[in-house]
Amino acid sequence: MEPGEFRAPGVSMSGFDGPGDWRWFCLDHIRAFNAGYNFFEGMTADEIEAEQRPYAGWARETRAFASAADTAGPRWADFIDPLDAINARFAEARQVRPDGRPLNDADRKALKVLGLKADADRAIIRKRYTELVRRYHPDRNGGDRTHEKALQDVISAYTHLKSAPAFA
Known part of the structure; x- marks a missing residue:
């Protein structure tokens, strides 16, 4: 038997309690595992349909990114930046x-x-x-x-x- 270098999900899946467990397979065994693996095993038809919708996973709203002009710059009063590498980015945006x-x-x-x-x-x-x-x-x-x-x-x-x- 060869040492396992390919990871496959174990019995417990990732969730609230942690990342779940993994099984390690050699190349031949991972091929056999992948051939028999079914993500939808144990799901109802409605659950499978919900997973296959094009927008599955995009249900949460995301925050907009802030541009450099909208921010006042870093607020690190105690930070010493002799080359002004951090504030230089914001100085140009503050030019009025x-x-x-x-x-x-x-x-x-x-x-x-x-x-x-x-x-x-x-x-x-x-x-x-x-x-x-x-x-x-x-x-x-x-x-x-x-x-x-x-x-x-x-x-x-x-x-x-x-x-x-x-x-x-």
Whole structure:
């Protein structure tokens, strides 16, 4: 007889009293066990029908997940985080403008591309855009096109921010 490495349910099933017991079989014996195993053994026709419904197991309502913007962040007053690894995730979501206008994710991303903070106004955005276009444009760099992707990102960010409600 070979040592058992395949687990099969035993006589008592999992329930309130614990996980139940298991029997261990070798490959040949687990194949024989699986061939004769009947999950529905001892059930009435109504119980079998209830188990086979497509939504069986989904009867309980689940809670909705919270997004990072909805939470104020971790409340660990005594936790020392020298690299600010935990709070960094929540700092971006808490960024607000001095005038109280909300920033969406696209606004934050565009500001990051331009290297600006949330308190930037239209004049600062325009000035930073001009600086970056001069830095990355091939005509200003002797025809060097290595910064073409960065230039496209800057133009796209500026175009977005120009029409963003937070900066109107």
